[in-house]
Structure formats: structure tokens, C-alpha cells
Amino acid sequence: MVTLDRLRIDLEKQLQIDKEITAVEVIGDTLDECLADAAVQLETKVRNLEYEVIEKGFAGVIGLMKKPWRIKVYENPSLIQKKHSENSVSAESNSEEIEEIKVVTMDGMYFIRRFGSNIFVKVTLPVGDGNPVNPDDLINDARRPDNTRLDEELLKKLAKEGTNDEYVEVGDYNHISAGDAVMAVDLAKDEMQATITVSAPAAGGSDISADRIINALRTQGVVAGIEEDKIKAFVDTPVYNVPYEVAAAVQPQHGTDAYIEYKFETDKSRLKLKETENGQVDFKELNLIQNVVAGQPLAKKILPTRGRGGKTIMGRYLEARNGKDISLPLGQNTVLDKDGCTILAEKNGHVSLVGDKINVEEIYEVQGVNIKTGNISYMGTVLCRGDVEDGFNIKADGNVEIYGSVGRCNIEAGGDIVISQGVMGRDECEIVTSKSVWARFIQNAKVTAEEYIVVNDNIMNSDVTAMKKIVLKGKRASIIGGKVFATEEISAKNIGSSGGGIETILSVGYDPRKKQRLTELQEMQANLVKELEEIELNIQTLENNKKVRRSLPKEKEESLNNFIAQKSDLVAQNEEMTKEIDEINERLRELKVVGCVNASGTVYPGVKIYVRDELDEVRTETKAVTFFYDNGFVKRGKFDPSQVSDVGGPDGYSAN
Incomplete structure (x- = not known):
């Protein structure tokens, strides 16, 4: 009830x-x-x-x-319910990760249909906390005056267990064929769709079954694209007197075209500015350079795919287009990987997309280093056609070539640094290179080079260090003020100032790094020798005990073996240290001969010359002189132009 x-x-x-x-x-x-x-x-x-x-x-x-x-x-409401059911199952599977799960609730449903002369029932089970089908409601709805048989016990069972999405026969009725639902099948002229239009059954008439719809489609010649889910949905909830799609052509799946997947930013407008610690934009760090190293992947071609043909509902083939291939955008200093699809950088440098080609440029060229470029950090050579303005820095793995001048800046290079118009550092400039520096002049700056420093005009009030030689050329080749150090040689025309008052210190004839390393090695070797002596004493004690007792306890035997192994390692370390010490001493002995200061013009009073650790303070003007080391003293000799080294030009100089 x-x-x-x-x-x-x-x-x-x-x-x-x-x-x-x-x-x-x-x-x-x-x-x-x-x-x-x-x-x-x-x-x-x-x-x-x-x-x-x-x-x-x-x-x-x-x-x-x-x-x-x-x-x-x-x-379709039934599909919405099905989605809720699937969402509920998915939520339950993630119950370990989610503390609170919202369970979708849906009541059980039933459908009563009459196919042919039989009564059929379909029952769906509840989801979540939904209510099951009430057997009494199902039986009451299934009862009709024209029924001849109705298995009510089976209906009760189906209400409880469900029918697994199928229609189950539960009885018979007085079937009147004239009252059957009437179905018309309509096929689209282009064979892309089939619809049915069904009129509702009259009293005693039969409903339209899924099998009847499918058979009607096959009779009309439909062989592909039959939508069984839609047909089942129609049987459950019929839509009368309007066209209802039951078959659709299998659409062709066109292949996707090949495309390039770039692994660097190709749109410069999307490169982000660097922010400072307080969140403000640092306009000196514009991040305009995208550095790459040799062997780094730059892009990958995603291959085209083949299309999958479709079919009309009548089985006619629908052709699919295959994806189009494209050529690889290989440009300067790029190579193809073994897979034939990945583009790699052949050299270190700056990657960019020029036109439709990927290029890796070893030389990064700018008109000047300023607010437009920001600081430059580059894995190659930097070529600046103008000045490096105050406050902007350059860091490069290759050479740095500057056609203009350098102000209060920091410049660091893995190769040579060439500055055509000189350095005006104002005591806030530092230049460091792993190779050599060429400049017109150096004023109020700190410069360090692992090889040579070559200057045309003057070095003034600067701290300049070269691990090989410092050579000043030209008519005004002068060193005025500051500290200038070279391991092998310093050569200039004039040294010091005629007016005095400016401290000028020149040092040659030793390698401070080698000297420091020698001191470290000697201290390490002294400690190692002490450790060796202790281990040797322990070995002798244990071996003597073994001779007297003919054997040692297991623990002491292991200790003896460990001491012998440690001795072997320490002896090997000592030999390596001795070899390095001998090499450093040989280098320092060579510097006794080559360490010199050459002045083709005048050395003014007040200049201090250190050769090795010995000092010669110039008290009167001295002309055309060479300072060198001999038997513990700094001696002076006549300047010989042939003694001045010719260091050549910058290595790998690329300016045109």
C-alpha cells in the first residue's frame, strides 16, 4: 500500500x-x-x-x-545516477588518503516492461545509504488486470538482489498485437546517423525491446555504430513520438601532426625578472640569456600519428588523415641525438629560436651593458660593442671583449678579457680571469689573471696580480701607485711618480699559491711521519710477541693486519706528497732565475721592489734598469730590451 x-x-x-x-x-x-x-x-x-x-x-x-x-x-537521468555511483566507488577507493568522504546516495530503481506476451522486470540496487526497492511497490506496479501469470516470489527476490542491469521474465499477460508500440527507423542520407520514432503502446500492447530495435537496425542494413547504451536507456525510459538516435557513424580519428616540444623559453616576453630578497624586481637581472651546456637537450620532435579510419552506420569506410611530418629545426651548434628526434647543444652557449631554427651562439653580442641588458651571465664569449656602465656585471665562461670602457663593475671570465678603452674602477671594480687581461689602461681597480696582464698606457693606483707576467707597452707605459705582483716578470717604461707621495710596490719571483701549498704539504708530511712512526712501533711490538708466542690471539692478529694496511696507505700518501713537494721546489728554483722587474725609462724614488722576499727600495732616480735576485740580494743590472717578454695577442680573440 x-x-x-x-x-x-x-x-x-x-x-x-x-x-x-x-x-x-x-x-x-x-x-x-x-x-x-x-x-x-x-x-x-x-x-x-x-x-x-x-x-x-x-x-x-x-x-x-x-x-x-x-x-x-x-x-539522461539514469546516466547522472550512474555517474554518482561511479564517483562513490572512486571516493571509496581513496579512503586511506581522504579523511572525510562524501558518499553519493541513490535509491534502487525498477522498470516493468512487456515484451511480446511476457512481463519483464529490471531492478537496480541502491548506492550508498539509498533505499532498496520495496517489494510491495514492485508487485503492486506489476499487477494488471490482463496478467495471466505473475511470479511474486521471484519479484521479491529480484527486489532484494537486483537483475544485474538485465530484464528478467516474471510472468505473462494477454497480449494484443494490435496495441503494440509502433517503431519507425530513419537513416540519414549521409549514413552518419540512425534514429527511431516510437509511438506508445495501447492497452494490451507490447513495449519496444532492445533486441527489437537492434534487429530493426540490422534489417535496414546498419552494421556499425549501434549505440547499445542509448538503446537500453530508451527501453528504460522511452521517449515517444520524437526522433531518438540509436546509431551513429564511427567518426574517423585523424592523426596528429608532428610538432616540436621546446625545452627552453622561445618567447622572450615570458622570461621573468629576478626579484630581490624583499620582493622587489632587480632590473639588473633581466635573465635575457638562456645558457646551455654541450649535450643538453634543447627540443624534441613529437612524431606524427597515423589516423584511424571510421565507418558509416552502413559500414562505408570513412578515411582518416595521417598526421603531417615536419623537418627538425637544427641550427648553429646543434646536433641530433641517437633517437633521431632530440636536438642537443653541440657547444656551451646561449640558446635562442631564430626564425624557425634553434641556434646555440658561443658569442653573445650586445651594444653595451646597461639597464637594457642587465647583468650578463653567459656560458660562452661576451662581445660588448660599447661601455660596461657603472653597477653592471659580466660573468662568462669564455672570453669577454669590450670595445668601450669599464666603470665600477665586476667582470669574471674563463677566457681572456680584452678592454679596448681601459678601466676606470673608482676603487669599486674587480676583474678576474682564468687566463689573461688586455687593456689600454687600468685605474683604481683590482685585477687578477692566471696568466698575463698586458696594458698599453698605465696602471694607476690599482691592485694587479698576474700568475705569470705583467707587461706594459707604449710611450706612456707607466706603473703609478698601488700594488703590482707577477710571478715571473713585470716590465714597464716608468715606475713610480716624479712628485712622490704615492706608494708603489712591485713584487716578483715567487708563487704565493705554490708557496702556501708547500707550507701545507710540509706540515701534513710532518704529521704523517709521526703517525707512521707510531704504526711502525705497534707493528714491531705485535710481531715480536708473535715470534715469542708463535701465534697471536684473533683480535691482536686482526690489529696487526690493520696496522700493516694503514702503513701501506700512509707510505703511498707520503710518496705522493714528496713528489708534489719536489715539483713545487723545482718551480720556485726556476723563479729565482726568471723573477725580474724591467724599466726601460725611469724608476722614481719611493718605489719598493720585492724580488722573492728581498726588498730594494729606490731612493734616487734610476734609469734603464733591471731588478733581479742573486745570492740572497736584489741586484740591479742594465736594462736589456731583449729581456722583455713578447706575450703575443689574446688567445681565441674573436672580434672583427
Whole structure:
């Protein structure tokens, strides 16, 4: 018996389901066009849609009297319930990761249909906390005056266990063929769709079964694209007197074209500015350079895919287009990897997309280093056509070539540094290189080179260090003020100032790094020798005990073996240290001979010359002189132009 409470509960549940259904109203020239538009709006497939015709369209006659279709479209309620069910199952599978899971609740449902002369029932089980099908409700709905047999016990069982999404026979009825539902099958002229239009059955008539729909389609020649899910949905909830899609062509899947997947930023406008610690934009760090190293992947070609042909509902083949291939954008200093698809950098440098080619440029060229470029950090050679303005820095793995001048800047290079117009550091400039420095002049700066420093005019009030030689050339080749150190040689025209008052210190004839390393090695070797003596004493003690006792306990035997192994390691370390010490001493002995200061012009009073650790302080003007080391003293000799080294030009100089 259906009570008011039961009816209220059912209505509330149905209202909840109806709230989940989103409907849209669309207008189009054809029904298919309307459904396609609605599918996009509802973000689903056409086969999942149900619709109501508001205004039936008319194609017109020769373009006249044309009338558009107007329909209200919504997603199939049973599919919405199915989605809820799937979401519930998915949520349960993630229960270990999610503390609180929202369980989708859906009541069980039943459908009663009459196919042929038999009564069939389909029962779905509840989901979550949903209520199961009430057996009494199912039996009451299945009862009809024209029934001849109804298995109520089976109905009770099915209400409890469900029918596994199938229709199960539960009885018979007085079938009147004249009252059967009438179905018409309509095939689109382009064979892309098949629809059915069904009229409701009369009293005693049979419903349309899924098998009947499928057989009718096959009879009409439909062999592909039969949508069984839609057919089942129609059987459950029939839509009468309007076209209903039951088959659709299998659309061809066109292949995707090949494309390049870049592993660097190709759009310079998307390169981000660096921020300081307080979150402000640092306009000196513009990040315009994308450095890469040799062997680094730059891009990869994603190969085209082959298309998959489709079929019309009548089985006619629909051709699919294969994806188009493209050529690889190999440019300067790039190579192809073994896979034939990955582009690698052949050299260190700056990667960029020029036109349609990927280039790795070893030389990064700018007109000047300033607010437009920001600081430059580059894995190659930097070529600056203008000045490096105050406050901006350059760091390069290769050479740094500057056609202009350098102000209060820091410049660091792995190769040579060439500065055409000189350095005006104002005591806030530091230049460091692993090779050599060439400059017109150096003023108020700190310069360190692992090889040579070559200056045309003067070095003034600067701290300059070269691990090999410092050579000043030209008519005004002068060293005035500051500290200048070279391991092998310092050569200039004039040294010091005629007016005095400026401290000028020159040092040659020793290698401070080698000297420091020698001291470290000698201390390490002294400690190692002490450790060797202790281990040797322990070995002798244990071996003597072994001779007296003929054997040692297991622990002491292991100790003896460990001491012998340690001795072997320490002896090897000592030999390596001795070899390095001998090499350093040989180098220092060589510097006794080559360490000298050459002045082709004048050395002014007040200049201090250190050769090795010995000092010669110049007290009177001295002309055309060479300072060198001999028997513990700094001696002076006549300047010989042939003694001045010719260091050549910059290595790998690339300026044109």
C-alpha cells in the first residue's frame, strides 16, 4: 500500500535527482545541429542527451518557409545516477588518503516492461545509504488486470538482489498485437546517423525491446555504430513520438601532426625578472640569456600519428588523415641525438629560436651593458660593442671583449678579457680571469689573471696580480701607485711618480699559491711521519710477541693486519706528497732565475721592489734598469730590451 509518508519520501528523492539535471534550450536548423550544440554546452556526448521538442522545425521548400527546430535538452537521468555511483566507488577507493568522504546516495530503481506476451522486470540496487526497492511497490506496479501469470516470489527476490542491469521474465499477460508500440527507423542520407520514432503502446500492447530495435537496425542494413547504451536507456525510459538516435557513424580519428616540444623559453616576453630578497624586481637581472651546456637537450620532435579510419552506420569506410611530418629545426651548434628526434647543444652557449631554427651562439653580442641588458651571465664569449656602465656585471665562461670602457663593475671570465678603452674602477671594480687581461689602461681597480696582464698606457693606483707576467707597452707605459705582483716578470717604461707621495710596490719571483701549498704539504708530511712512526712501533711490538708466542690471539692478529694496511696507505700518501713537494721546489728554483722587474725609462724614488722576499727600495732616480735576485740580494743590472717578454695577442680573440 502506498502511504502519504512513502509518497513524500519518493517525491523528495525524485526532486533531488531532478536538481542534478541541467537543461538548456537550443535553436538550430536541424535536430542534429541542436543536439550537437547542447552537447557542447552540457559537456557530454550526444548519445547521453534526452530532449523535448518545443517547436518542430521545417526544412522548407526550395529554401522557402524554412522553420528552425527549438528543443529543450537535458542529460539522461539514469546516466547522472550512474555517474554518482561511479564517483562513490572512486571516493571509496581513496579512503586511506581522504579523511572525510562524501558518499553519493541513490535509491534502487525498477522498470516493468512487456515484451511480446511476457512481463519483464529490471531492478537496480541502491548506492550508498539509498533505499532498496520495496517489494510491495514492485508487485503492486506489476499487477494488471490482463496478467495471466505473475511470479511474486521471484519479484521479491529480484527486489532484494537486483537483475544485474538485465530484464528478467516474471510472468505473462494477454497480449494484443494490435496495441503494440509502433517503431519507425530513419537513416540519414549521409549514413552518419540512425534514429527511431516510437509511438506508445495501447492497452494490451507490447513495449519496444532492445533486441527489437537492434534487429530493426540490422534489417535496414546498419552494421556499425549501434549505440547499445542509448538503446537500453530508451527501453528504460522511452521517449515517444520524437526522433531518438540509436546509431551513429564511427567518426574517423585523424592523426596528429608532428610538432616540436621546446625545452627552453622561445618567447622572450615570458622570461621573468629576478626579484630581490624583499620582493622587489632587480632590473639588473633581466635573465635575457638562456645558457646551455654541450649535450643538453634543447627540443624534441613529437612524431606524427597515423589516423584511424571510421565507418558509416552502413559500414562505408570513412578515411582518416595521417598526421603531417615536419623537418627538425637544427641550427648553429646543434646536433641530433641517437633517437633521431632530440636536438642537443653541440657547444656551451646561449640558446635562442631564430626564425624557425634553434641556434646555440658561443658569442653573445650586445651594444653595451646597461639597464637594457642587465647583468650578463653567459656560458660562452661576451662581445660588448660599447661601455660596461657603472653597477653592471659580466660573468662568462669564455672570453669577454669590450670595445668601450669599464666603470665600477665586476667582470669574471674563463677566457681572456680584452678592454679596448681601459678601466676606470673608482676603487669599486674587480676583474678576474682564468687566463689573461688586455687593456689600454687600468685605474683604481683590482685585477687578477692566471696568466698575463698586458696594458698599453698605465696602471694607476690599482691592485694587479698576474700568475705569470705583467707587461706594459707604449710611450706612456707607466706603473703609478698601488700594488703590482707577477710571478715571473713585470716590465714597464716608468715606475713610480716624479712628485712622490704615492706608494708603489712591485713584487716578483715567487708563487704565493705554490708557496702556501708547500707550507701545507710540509706540515701534513710532518704529521704523517709521526703517525707512521707510531704504526711502525705497534707493528714491531705485535710481531715480536708473535715470534715469542708463535701465534697471536684473533683480535691482536686482526690489529696487526690493520696496522700493516694503514702503513701501506700512509707510505703511498707520503710518496705522493714528496713528489708534489719536489715539483713545487723545482718551480720556485726556476723563479729565482726568471723573477725580474724591467724599466726601460725611469724608476722614481719611493718605489719598493720585492724580488722573492728581498726588498730594494729606490731612493734616487734610476734609469734603464733591471731588478733581479742573486745570492740572497736584489741586484740591479742594465736594462736589456731583449729581456722583455713578447706575450703575443689574446688567445681565441674573436672580434672583427
